[in-house]
Amino acid sequence: MQLSERLTAVAGFVTEGNRLADIGTDHGYVPIYLVEQGKIPSAIAMDINKGPLERAKEHIKEYNFTDKIQVRLSDGLEKLEAGEADTVLIAGMGGNLIVRILQNGSKALQNIKELVLSPHSEIDIVREYLCQNKYEIVEENMVYDSGKYYTVIKAIPCEKEVVYMPEELEYGRYMKYGDHKVFSDYVDYENRKLKELIDNLSKQSSENAKERIVQLEYNFKLNEKVREGNGANVR
Incomplete structure (x- = not known):
C-alpha cells in the first residue's frame, strides 16, 4: 500500500514490533501499511463513524489482514482496554479533540509505550497537555502535503511533568530552523x-x-x- 506523505510520516513514528491502536482510523490505511511492511504484529483500527469503519473493514479484507487487524466502533479510546496496545496513534483531527480523547481515555492509556499524534491545529495545546500530564515528547517531524503543513509528535510516558518554554509549545523542540x-x-x-x-x-x-x-x-x-x-x- 502506498501512503500519502503525511501518513508515511505518521506511520514512520510507530516503533517496530509494537501493537497499534489507531484512533480515528478512517480507511484503515496506516494499520494496513504497517502490517504489510512487517513493522507491527497487530492493530486495532477504531473510529466513531460507521461509514469509514466499513471502508476500513473492506480494505483490511482486501489485503487479507482480518487475522491481524481488528475493527471497532469507538468514541475515541472508549472501546480500548488497558494493555491491548503499545502504541496509540491519533491523527487527522484538531488538537482540542485529540486532548479530549486523551483525557477521556486515561484508563486505556495505562501501560502504553508511546503516543503518536498528528494534530491539524492547536498543536501548542497538545504539547502543553503532554508536558503537564507526564509525557515526554521525544521526536517531532513536519511534512508538507497537498498544500498544508503537518506536524507529527511522538511522546512516551515519564515520571514527572516536562517544562516547555512558550516558543517550544508553539514550534516544538526537535526541529531546528535552518536544518529542517x-x-x-x-x-x-x-x-x-x-x-x-x-x-x-x-x-x-x-x-x-x-x-x-x-x-x-x-x-x-x-x-x-x-x-x-x-x-x-x-x-
Whole structure:
C-alpha cells in the first residue's frame, strides 16, 4: 500500500514490533501499511463513524489482514482496554479533540509505550497537555502535503511533568530552523502571515483589534526567536 506523505510520516513514528491502536482510523490505511511492511504484529483500527469503519473493514479484507487487524466502533479510546496496545496513534483531527480523547481515555492509556499524534491545529495545546500530564515528547517531524503543513509528535510516558518554554509549545523542540527544510519553510510562512495580520489590524481602531494585535505581536516575537535560533530546538 502506498501512503500519502503525511501518513508515511505518521506511520514512520510507530516503533517496530509494537501493537497499534489507531484512533480515528478512517480507511484503515496506516494499520494496513504497517502490517504489510512487517513493522507491527497487530492493530486495532477504531473510529466513531460507521461509514469509514466499513471502508476500513473492506480494505483490511482486501489485503487479507482480518487475522491481524481488528475493527471497532469507538468514541475515541472508549472501546480500548488497558494493555491491548503499545502504541496509540491519533491523527487527522484538531488538537482540542485529540486532548479530549486523551483525557477521556486515561484508563486505556495505562501501560502504553508511546503516543503518536498528528494534530491539524492547536498543536501548542497538545504539547502543553503532554508536558503537564507526564509525557515526554521525544521526536517531532513536519511534512508538507497537498498544500498544508503537518506536524507529527511522538511522546512516551515519564515520571514527572516536562517544562516547555512558550516558543517550544508553539514550534516544538526537535526541529531546528535552518536544518529542517519543511520546518524552516513553515516558520517563514508563519512569519509572513503574522506580519500581514498585524499590518491589516493596525488599520483598525477597535479595542478587539488592539487586543488581537498584542497577541499577534507576542506570537511574532516567538517566531523571531525560533528564526534566530534563540528559542525552540537549541539543545
